[in-house]
Amino acid sequence: MHLRASAIVVAVRQHGEHGAIVRALTREDGVQPGYVRGGRSRAMRPVLLAANVIQGEWRARTGDQLAALTAELIHSRATLHGEPLAAGALEWATALAAVALPEAQPYPHIHDALDGVLGAIEAAPSARGWAAALVRYELLLLAELGFGLDLDQCVASGAVDDLAFVSPRSGAAVSRGAAQGYEAKLLPLPAFLTAGGEAGWPDIFDGLRLTEHFLTRDVLVERRAEPLAARARLVDRLKRAVA
Known part of the structure; x- marks a missing residue:
């Protein structure tokens, strides 16, 4: 397995004394986990922050193995x-x-x-x-x-105007008129x-x-x-x- 892509860091977890397991969201390949050697070092901590954008390179011998990840900072949101x-x-x-x-x-x-x-x-x-x-x-x-x-429309009447509530069960919109008497049971x-x-x-x-x-x-x-x-x-x- 070899993947190189820009990604948004979405989670970082310390692993051992010096490493970190990072999960980063790529656009075309979804969430990719990887182990960053030295991920807890002074140099890497500012890079591996949630919401930062990195250029990541993931390498693993098999698809079941946690990939080794190297990361370069593209855009920092550290401040x-x-x-x-x-x-x-x-x-x-x-x-x-x-x-x-x-x-x-x-x-x-x-x-x-x-x-x-x-x-x-x-x-x-x-x-x-x-x-x-x-x-x-x-x-x-x-x-x-x-x-x-x-x-898009009221689940009770089919109306597309004056949609003011959502049924907490079905997740469908309810118009103000159809909701009369049931407002307390609905979500605004x-x-x-x-x-x-x-x-x-x-x-x-x-x-x-x-x-x-x-x-x-x-x-x-x-x-x-x-x-x-x-x-x-x-x-x-x-x-x-x-x-």
Whole structure:
């Protein structure tokens, strides 16, 4: 096995005294794990940070063997790790990809969406500039993994206008009229997810609540649920920042 590709670092775990096991998301070959000799060294620690873009080269004698990985830095987002909100967003967005995606399966749309979210976090002067993009990234990941929400029309009436809620069971949209009397049992559907446009903080938090429900139920189950703690920390920081 020999692969050379640019990739987004999504997880790093110490291995032994000096090495590190790195998981990185490539566009055409999905998540690729590899062992980096000296990955805990002073020279490599700034390279092997979640959200950094590397040029990786993976080599293994067989497909069952953990590949040896050499990594060169293409783009660093190290400075963002010192900013609590940005760092929380980087941690969650990359951890979600690392845990949810099967190895070596191509998900180019997820790769591009993650790259876009990370770029927005890097470029935006405030969390409002990237929080809506984070919700859309989570929705895309759900769809790419086969758990997409049906937000095109009302599941009860077939209406395509005034969609205001989502059924927590089916993941389908419900119009305001069809939801009368059942609002408390449904999840709010923020308008920016169906009509586009700007998203205020109430809409963003409704979007995060919506995606959390389906990520928790369908993707982040059992052992894969650990990254939800990072998401909870991020949402808490966002709420405190806008309070």
